[in-house]
Amino acid sequence: MFRKILIANRGEIAVRIIRACKDLGIESIAIYSQADSKSLHVKMADYAYKLSDDPIGGYLDIDLIIKIAKESGAEAIHPGYGFLSENANFARKVQESGIVWIGPNDKVIANMGDKNVARALMKQNGIPIVPGTDPLNDKTLQEIAEIAKVMGYPVIFKASAGGGGKGIRVVEREEDLSESFEACKREAKAFFGNDDVFMEKCITNPRHIEFQILADSYGNVIHLGERDCSIQRRHQKLIEIAPSPSIDEGLRKKMGAVAIAAAKAVDYVNAGTVEFLLDEYNQFYFMEMNTRIQVEHGITEEITGLDLVVRQIRIAGGEILELEQKDIVFQGYAIEARINAEDTSSDFAPNPGKITTYYPALGPSVRVDSCIYKDYEIPSFYDSMVAKLIVRATSYDLAVRKLSRALSEFTIRGVKTTIPFLQKICDDSIFKKGFFDTSYIPTNLPHLIPQEQKDEVDEVAIISAILALKSAEGK
Incomplete structure (x- = not known):
């Protein structure tokens, strides 16, 4: 097993990888820009190295990251998601430097990163494509x-x-x-x-279904079930569910077998995701393969009991995948809601700033993956996601209820967030039934936008009352 791993990323996913390293007894190495100097991943890592003052450029500087990895004694690099995670050149240079790349090799990343090459490979191997x-x-x-x-x-x-x-x-x-x-x-x-x-x-109003894959270096490949990612706005996922509430066991087995065949067709190794479009007649088509850990991997962890990031590290370390498909048993339903620092009343414009109050949701089978804390200043340079709220229950109906309850408890102040918007979705009858497709948000958006955020209104009222009282006392 590795002694030190460098995490070539920031924010929530860097925190998630650091936790997996600690669970395995591995020292973690963080990198950061000046804008991220007070970020949680910097505070949590065993070592932290500054990249540059450039908020974006440093995270994309392949040679600098590899240089830091060598100087710090890192034996492996985990790219997380985003930034360089699907950059074949980065993966190749890491491997050439003698450092282990935690993910599939550069050839697989290049082939799957080019949608035309990926489509051709799938077609050659009998995988249905659009x-x-x-x-x-x-x-x-x-x-x-x-x-x-x-x-x-x-x-x-x-x-x-x-x-x-x-x-x-x-x-x-x-x-x-x-x-x-x-x-x-x-x-x-x-x-x-x-x-x-x-x-x-264009497949009109499909469901967006993705299958989680695990594959080792010895030809063993399994799937860990599907995630329904149909609740999305402008092709950006907002809520994900595992397993899909609208797929039966027969279709699950069929799609899972095709996902495994797709992974084997490209000699895939490590964790990956095969994404499909599913039409109204339950015909499905390969869309793409993500050659990295997904943002929404946590819900698969919740229903399978497997730590996917730990599995990534162990596979990259040369361990054999001891699991067979028959060993994978799904327990209930898990739902993830992505909480973004955005102003829903202004077309979801990013709303960076200082967090003045932070109370994450708690309770049985409630999980929060986040990188924020009270008094943290959300930078304006990065993705607006600040937390992932994940719940698990024995049925889809109970999971929706638990998500609604957890959202009502989740308090972030100082910036506007999508929490009230996500609550409106939980209260919607269509979402509660579990039969929706990618047209759900565009079709229902007008009645899902909150009129006003109650906690903000109450705060304004309190402040106004205090000012009025002081004014009256001064007269």
């Missing part, structure tokens, strides 16, 4: 329009190197084709440094 094209950048707009007409609207443009909901444009009619194509290329270039864009037939 009808689509190769990159269209060398095509004229007229040629693209002809392809879209044959494919049938709606269609969807996707960045070949995309991920995380970026570089995606749905096109409902030919008049919007040109603008959407150019916008998708610009976003692809900005986020991924690659403006290659391809087109797929």
Whole structure:
């Protein structure tokens, strides 16, 4: 087993990896920007090394991170999610430096990171894929329009190197084709440094279902069930559920077998996720493979009792996966709600700032993965997610009730958060029934936006009353 692991990330996922290292008796090495100097992951790690004053650039500086890893005596690097976690060049350079990469090798990352290569590999191995094209950048707009007409609207443009909901444009009619194509290329270039864009037939209002995979270096591959990620806004996940409340055991076994076949097709090693689109007729299609730990991995941990980050480390250390598919037993339902520092009344604009009050939810089978604390200043440079609230119960209905209760107890003040918005979802009859698809948020958004946040209103009222009293005393 490793003695020291460098965590090439920040925030909540860095904290999560540090905890896994402590559980295994491994020393953790944090890296941080000046903006993150007071971050929880810096406080918790055994060692911490400053990158630079650049809030973003340091976390993307491959050579600097490897240099710090060598100087600090790290034997392995865990990339977490985001930043360089799916950067094949980073994985290759780490491996070439003699440091262990905790994840699949650079070839797998490169193949699965290129959506066109991934689609071709899946098709060659009999994995169902959504009808689509190769990159269209060398095509004229007229040629693209002809392809879209044959494919049938709606269609969807996707960045070949995309991920995380970026570089995606749905096109409902030919008049919007040109603008959407150019916008998708610009976003692809900005986020991924690659403006290659391809087109797929848009599966209308599908369910977004992903399967968690574990694979070792000896050919053993299992799945840990599915997560339903259909509750999303602008392709960004908000709530995830394991297992899906709308999938029966027969479909679960069928999709799970295909997910394992997809992993084996690319010689996958470590933890990964195979994502599918599931239509109204229960036909499913490969969408992509995420070659890293997922934000929502915690709900799979809750229903299986397995620590996925610990498993990642152990597999990277050369251990054999002693589990077989028959050993995986699911216990109840788990739901994760992502809590973001955002102003829902202003189109979910990020709302960084100082946290003046912080009381996370507690109780049986309630878990909070977070990187914030009272008086912490949320930086404006990073993703707005500040906490993940995870609950588990014996049934979906009870899990929804527990999530609603936990959200009502969760108190964050000083910044606006999505907690009231998430509470509205829990109270919604469609969500309670468990039969929803990716159109749920766009369709129901108007009545899910809270009119006002009660705790903020009460605070304003209290402050106003105090000021009025002082004013009256001074007269």
